[in-house]
Amino acid sequence: MISTDFVAGSPCWLDLGAPDVPAAVEFYRSVLDWEWEPMTEGDESVGGGMFRRDGRLVAGIGRLTEQGARSAWMIYYCVTDADATTRAVEQAGGTVRVPPMDLEEWGRMAQYSDPLGGQFAVWQPGSHRGVELVDAPGSLSWTELYTSDAAGAKDFYSAVFGWQFSDMELPGGGGTYTLITPAGQPEDRMQGGLMEMPKEHLALTGGRPYWHPVFDVEDCDTAVARVKENGGTVQMGPDDAEGVGRLAVCVDPAKADFVVLKPAQR
Numbered sequence: 001m002i003s004t005d006f007v008a009g010s011p012c013w014l015d016l017g018a019p020d021v022p023a024a025v026e027f028y029r030s031v032l033d034w035e036w037e038p039m040t041e042g043d044e045s046v047g048g049g050m051f052r053r054d055g056r057l058v059a060g061i062g063r064l065t066e067q068g069a070r071s072a073w074m075i076y077y078c079v080t081d082a083d084a085t086t087r088a089v090e091q092a093g094g095t096v097r098v099p100p101m102d103l104e105e106w107g108r109m110a111q112y113s114d115p116l117g118g119q120f121a122v123w124q125p126g127s128h129r130g131v132e133l134v135d136a137p138g139s140l141s142w143t144e145l146y147t148s149d150a151a152g153a154k155d156f157y158s159a160v161f162g163w164q165f166s167d168m169e170l171p172g173g174g175g176t177y178t179l180i181t182p183a184g185q186p187e188d189r190m191q192g193g194l195m196e197m198p199k200e201h202l203a204l205t206g207g208r209p210y211w212h213p214v215f216d217v218e219d220c221d222t223a224v225a226r227v228k229e230n231g232g233t234v235q236m237g238p239d240d241a242e243g244v245g246r247l248a249v250c251v252d253p254a255k256a257d258f259v260v261l262k263p264a265q266r
Contacts, residue, residue: 118209
């Protein structure tokens, strides 16, 4: 369960790098009932902004500017010291993509790649702690890593964040799914999972690992219909997962992937 108390190593923020921000805004407003709040400097738009649901902050969006990069959601994990985390990433064999930098009084951020290229980020809170709504319709409820080396991923992220892992076998011989819990937290604080897949199944990134968000929705089938109606595609589902809920793996029109999930308990 993701919470907004943001213990160390827990997801606290996410934003989308989009090649066409207005088009992405319209897509996610339609699919997740998000409200759009553009950011400005004076009277000028800065080309990005924030998404809210029922008035509460749920995500950010900005224009994709990195040469050759794909449109994707970036997940940020809370840390107490971004510089120390950067050293841990380097010592564990990861790569620093964006070194620690201050964003005015809001906080300090950095972005990295794990040893196989999976991209993630960290946030050291200042005046801005992170999202204001989680585990509710239209908000982040889980984070997930697809990788070709689960054992290596566990070694790396344990060294960086101290995460705790527990494995479960998927029904029907579907493989092993690893559940992720922040360091020192009980199992009811599980925040995500990772799953090993052959490189050829990681087509979105040419075989590299990738993280994606899982968004809570009131009705999975309705959300999937909206994805298709607004130019997105569905990679898998909707399917029922016992004890989890009804879910689908989706891709927006710019090829950024995400999951929609109606939890089983609702």
